[in-house]
Amino acid sequence: MSLLELTDVHTYYGESHILQGVDLAVEESEIVALIGRNGVGKTTTLRSILQLTPPREGTVRFKGEDVTGDSTHDVAGRGIGWVPEERRMFGYLTVEENVRVAVPPEADFEAEREYVFDLFPDLERFREKEARNLSGGQQQMLAIARGMVGNNDLLLVDEPSEGLAPLIVEQVVDALREASAETTLVLVEQNFPLAMDLADRFYLLDHGTVVESGATDGVTADDDRIRRYLSA
Amino acid sequence: MIGFGSSLAVFVDAPLLVDAFGRFFQPDTLARLLVEGLGKAAIYFIIAVGLTLVFGLMGVLNFAHGAFAMLGAYIGGVLLVVGISSTTGSGVRILLFIAVAAVIFALLTAFGSALEVGLVRPIYDRTPMYQILLTFGVGLILEETARILTSARGIQPEPTWTAAASTIPAVLDARYSILGANIRGFYLFAIAAGALVAVAVWAFLTRTLYGLYIRAGSEDAEMVEALGIDVRKAFTIVFGLGTGLAAVGGVFLIWDPTYGPSVLLNIDVLLYAFVVVVIGGLGSFKGTLAAAVIVGVTDSLTTWLFNTGIVPFPGLSEVTIFLLLVITLVIRPQGLYGIEEVGGH
Structure with a gap:
């Protein structure tokens, strides 16, 4: 049984048919990258998994249970964390409060806080600072930390390197490697070499469907089957 | 009261104006108007804070x-x-007044929660026009129901129900000399109540987990939901609390010398609450507190200025408040403490 399984998922924004039958499976402890050009449905796939934009057809199964049509908080509560595109910090809350929101009420907040502050010492230094006053890299760290608390089994990470300086991207990659030791990752990433470096397997999307998939070992952007889908 | 022709004379009669403003700027007058303004501000705050949290x-x-x-x-x-x-x-x-305020808070919080679940929740996904039409309709139904019931019981629905207003105790109706200013006891009572409500709401928002969810949800409700929190529950709680607080503000208006129970409160209170919320910044607790003080004190000063015969234009007091609103919208459309762009809505 796969940890996450999408079967023939069709998702719409209004009348726009974005996902046109996505099939994919993610096994426990692996890192899976979703790649493809802008607008092919990568972010929508993550939103469909979390039921933020529920599929109209097809099924999303998590830990063997069909979660299609369930409320987002219920799906997230089953153990799915989300690091969204553009981070979506609660800018007027402090760093610590941002972490607090993500820790389930029944969990041990002190322990969870120590866990992420050990992983990201910068966050501990700025724990009383409002998140809007953090740098882009620090915000990304906080977004990842927020996704990691609460014993999530799966972390959905959307464009983690977007808008960050190369040095900061390295730190983010390190953070994601740390995260992958604890949890399974599904990664949406425009930076193809970075995605191939981090991930064990990939799914290549085009026009809302999976057109290629496989192990990332030895795959480069020059590969014919990849290039024709990634070039503008 | 003097007519329009002679009012015009006021503006050209420089000595009279100087005399008027001389009286206006006397320390005891200013102190009285300031305290009365804070009393009004306290009630405006109690009413408006729910509106801003809901938005x-x-x-x-x-x-x-x-x-x-x-x-x-x-x-x-x-x-x-x-x-x-x-x-x-x-x-x-x-003591009875405090008990009544507590009962009304509990009753109306439950009523507001039921209203959110039954009527407002089904239309979250629709455009704001649906929410405006729905809530405006609910307001009109409640107003007309109140008009019918009060008329049937022989109570004049407007301008005010004097029997209820006259239950005010002598100690709150009396005026007291404080630092040379002649201040009505009711306004001191209202200030104390407003301060208590402000501290309670602030503590709820900053010291409880639900308050944290509400502050986070005000920035990005979808993100909160994606973190595993049932935002709809928070919606129900906030709508209920907002309703309860508005009703408590209404209880204070019973003894307020410028209001009293009346069906006209529906629109009067709504307009003032919106002015406070927009000036403060939609969704901001701090902004609502600051704007309530600004509106309350301005209301008090201009009411005295325009209603006491010095510059006899009673309507100008309200005009000044709306002028404040217009100036805010032109200079700082997001209000004093509003977030420029609210995500997640």
């Missing part, structure tokens, strides 16, 4: 908010009239 979290402009205050004034009025006789002492009247 901040849910993105719903609740046009029934004034009607909730009106309900609080009428139901509270009934309880006070039943519970207070001419022989009831001031202390008992005040």
Whole structure:
């Protein structure tokens, strides 16, 4: 049984048919990258998994249970964390409060806080600072930390390197490697070499469907089957 | 009161104007107007804070908010009239008033929660126009129901229900000389209540987990939901609390010398609450507190200036408040403490 399984998922924004039958499976402890050009449905796939934009057809199964049509908080509560595109910090809350929101009420907040502050010492230094006053890299760290608390089994990470300086991207990659030791990752990433470096397997999307998939070992952007889908 | 022709004369009669402003700027007058303004501000805050929390979290402009205050004034009025006789002492009247405010808060919080679940929740996904029409309709239904019921019971629905207003204890109706200013006791009572509510709401928002969810949800409700929190529950709680607080504000209006229970409260209160919320910044607790003080004190100063015969244009007091609103919208459209762009709505 796969940890996450999408079967023939069709998702719409209004009348726009974005996902046109996505099939994919993610096994426990692996890192899976979703790649493809802008607008092919990568972010929508993550939103469909979390039921933020529920599929109209097809099924999303998590830990063997069909979660299609369930409320987002219920799906997230089953153990799915989300690091969204553009981070979506609660800018007027402090760093610590941002972490607090993500820790389930029944969990041990002190322990969870120590866990992420050990992983990201910068966050501990700025724990009383409002998140809007953090740098882009620090915000990304906080977004990842927020996704990691609460014993999530799966972390959905959307464009983690977007808008960050190369040095900061390295730190983010390190953070994601740390995260992958604890949890399974599904990664949406425009930076193809970075995605191939981090991930064990990939799914290549085009026009809302999976057109290629496989192990990332030895795959480069020059590969014919990849290039024709990634070039503008 | 002098007519328009002579009012015009006021503006050209420089010595009279100088005399008027001389009286206006006397320390005792200013101190009295300031304290009365803070008293008004306290009530505006109690009413408006629910409106701003509901908009901040849910993105719903609740046009029934004034009607909730009106309900609080009428139901509270009934309880006070039943519970207070001419022989009831001031202390008992005040204790009864506090008990009535607590009962009204509980009742209307439950009513607001039920309203959110039954009527507002089904239309979250629709455009704001649906929410405006729905809540405006609810406000009108409550207003007309109040008009029908009060008329049927022989109570004049407007301008005010004097029997309820006159339950005010002598100690709050009396004026006291404080630092040379002649201040009505009711305004001191209102200031104390407003401060208590402000501290309670602030503590709820900053010291409880639900308060944290509400502050986070005000920035990005979808993100909160994606973190595993049932935002709809928070919506119900906030709408209920907002309704309860508006009703408590309505209970205070029973003894307010410029209001009293009336069906007119629906629109009057709604307009003032919206002015406070917009000037403060939609969704901002701090902004609502600051704007309530600005609006309350401005209201007090301009009411004195325009109603006491010095510059005899009674309507100008309200015009000044709306002028403040217009100036805010032009200079700082997001209000004093508003977030420029609210995500997640």
